[in-house]
Amino acid sequence: MTTPAPSDDPRSAAAVPATGPSRRRTAGARITLTLAALGMLGPFTINTVFPAFPRIGEEFGASDVVLQQLISVYLASFAVMSVFHGPMSDALGRKKVMLTGLAIYILAMFGATLATGMGMLIALRILQGVSAGAATIVSRVVVRDLFAGAEAQKLMARIMMIFALAPVIAPVLGGWLLLLGDWRWVFAGVGLYGVVVLVLTALMPESLPKEQRIPLRIGAVVGALWEVGRSLTMMRIALATAFGFAAHFVFVAAAPIIVVRLLGLGEQDFWVLFVPLILGMMAGSFVVGRAADVMERTRLITLGYLGTLAASVINLVLVLIAPAPSGGLDVTLLPVLIGPMLMSFTASLFFAPIQLEILDLFPHQRGAAASLGTFFTLVMNALLSGVIAPLITGSLAVVALAALGYVIVGALLWAWHLRGRRVGSDAASG
Template sequence: MNAPSSLSPAASTPTRQGRAGARLTLTLAALAMLGPFSIDSIFPAFTRIGAEFGADEVALQQLVSVYLAAFAVMSVFHGPLSDALGRKKVMIGGLVIYLIGMFGSIIAPSLGSLVLLRVLQGMSAGAATIVSRVVIRDLFEGPEAQRLMARVMMIFALAPAIAPVIGGWLLLLGDWRWAFAGVGLYGILVLVLTMALPETLPPEDRTPLRIRSLLGSLVQVGRSPVMLRIAAATAFGFAAQFLFIAGASLFVVRLLGMGEQDFWVLFVPLIVGLMSGSWLVGRVAERVRRSRLITVGFFAVVAATAVNLVLVSFVPGPPGELSLALLPAVIGPLLIAFAVSLVFAPIQLEVLDLFPRQRGAAASLGTFFSLVLNALLAGLIAPLVSGTLVSFALASLCFALLGLGFWTWHLRSQT
């Protein structure tokens, strides 16, 4: 699918032929994993942070929501900046600022200062995660771009599962500050890997570094009805799964009655679903048309959320311990993650291909809607719908239906 010619001038950036190597794949995956590590690894520390600062569940959720809100606001600028300065400079600069915020959290004297440092982390983390997706499309096109995006997604899927587990292990070493220190060390590793990446946007293909030019590219991308429909479909479809991640502490501790070492009960099924779906996306890259795969994925998300709603209706109450009673509560998230992963990689490429000369701006705005919704999920929606497993599942189903609705609208507008 291509946008109208007035919105999609031909790109002159050369793409690499052949296949992506393991080193490039692992580096891009490490960049993508920075976001989940920043969010999920601190979930097990919530109880201790709350005890030290006298904060309740709602206040602690703001450690996630302010991070996501800052990520969303700054994500609008990371992409256009990479169109002007080059991909590598923006990613490295963002990582340096991110590390300052992460290690600063170790000495935070109050919850308020910790929240402010989370804002700094959110403002800078997107430079790595968003721009890394643009690098994929800079280097590859067609089926190979989809395969690489899917492989990155497979490795990326490890992060939501292992981050809270690692966070729990780090707490065995001491107080909640160890969780932030661990993520900071991971950030240093990512910075080293990023410095070894090649620059994928030649100087002759960059946009002028002027405020008017940067804002102009955002306006041009943001005025596209096609872009807005796809971005909305992406945001709501992904929210069907991200609700479980944003509200992980509520889901695991309150609704399942588990402890701070038990987040794997939710995240292991999520990783199995995400990796399985991403593997399938890579396998069918040359066999199934991209728009058809996305359509199948959205219908699968609706079906999975509906099955999840039925399953949790049979859970009488918080099991509180590992038992067969947990199965109905965790099978649904696995199915939802599988279905969402069918959509994620191909729809990212749909967005990037709309604006070949402004891929950074397209990636930023394509991500912005999802990030704003994610922030609302963490700070407002997840606490509101976490009364029961049924209300949690019903919210996930509603998001899936909205995602399918916007994607259907997009398809009909193209005919």
């Protein structure tokens, strides 16, 4: 079965009808919860481990830089394998790929409780990264399989609102699990969450009918990736997403250093940073859902980038004029938390809609589009966690400057995409 090559004009996607239920059907609570739970797997895998860093470092004699690799190797392996999860789901079906990935992920998570050194623990984190994307990336494709247009944007917004809880729940849960024993309890707890997600996914319907799947051949999979990867439009949007979202994710990636060293707080205090971040993200996702019927998607994305630029500048100013945090839970923390909260709000305005923008470019190869569209963001997140975070956390001001730099690049890439779209529109009408 052959599929037509996509055009670099986003309008060529032209709302291909969603498969499965009618586009007019509102997403049920169970499918919304299941898709959100699949998306939350990533934040739980990353953030729940943060409070355990000091204990892991003490037991294995690992430095801050080495401990950061527990995040970076997970994200790097997630990114590499993510290129294949989407095309595999185009051939095998969404559900089969997600369930297989979840089963491997659960084994790797429980395996971490048996780790006897940093080498073994890092190897198991790589296995977790290799498998986790099968659930989280493919779940985004399911949204567009089942729904289109405003309904797809509303569902994506509802998923993001629930998903936004994960980064704040995760480190708090990690801190609570540490009250039960050593750091191994953290991995066991996340493994149990994976089992719950596996059961929910098993109860979910398959969203890609067999007649719409591509052949399971290396040539077909690589061909789908090639068709998507050679699109300049897709590259611009994917890179704009990676840099724009990095303005928010830099605070997540550097959280162990920001919370403990720069703010002077303890392993049960990660909520201080994550609550403002998640409140901002939930508020932004709520606005995205409300805007689905009243605002063009590209306009909402543009507002998101402009807002994140403004919020990044506000954050830098507040950090520069605010007194240094006293090391306790007091009012000195407020000025340095306002900016990250605003940036989470504005980044949420473009993050969910821009995922649909990529998927709609390739209506016949959504899995491959989801994989490559996510790949650049994942690589950026891995670099932030393992390489950049240790370099920019000398002070809160340097972190703020880095966030501003990222969103400037992201906004310029999005502006380039809009200009290319206008040029293509003018050429077509001429």
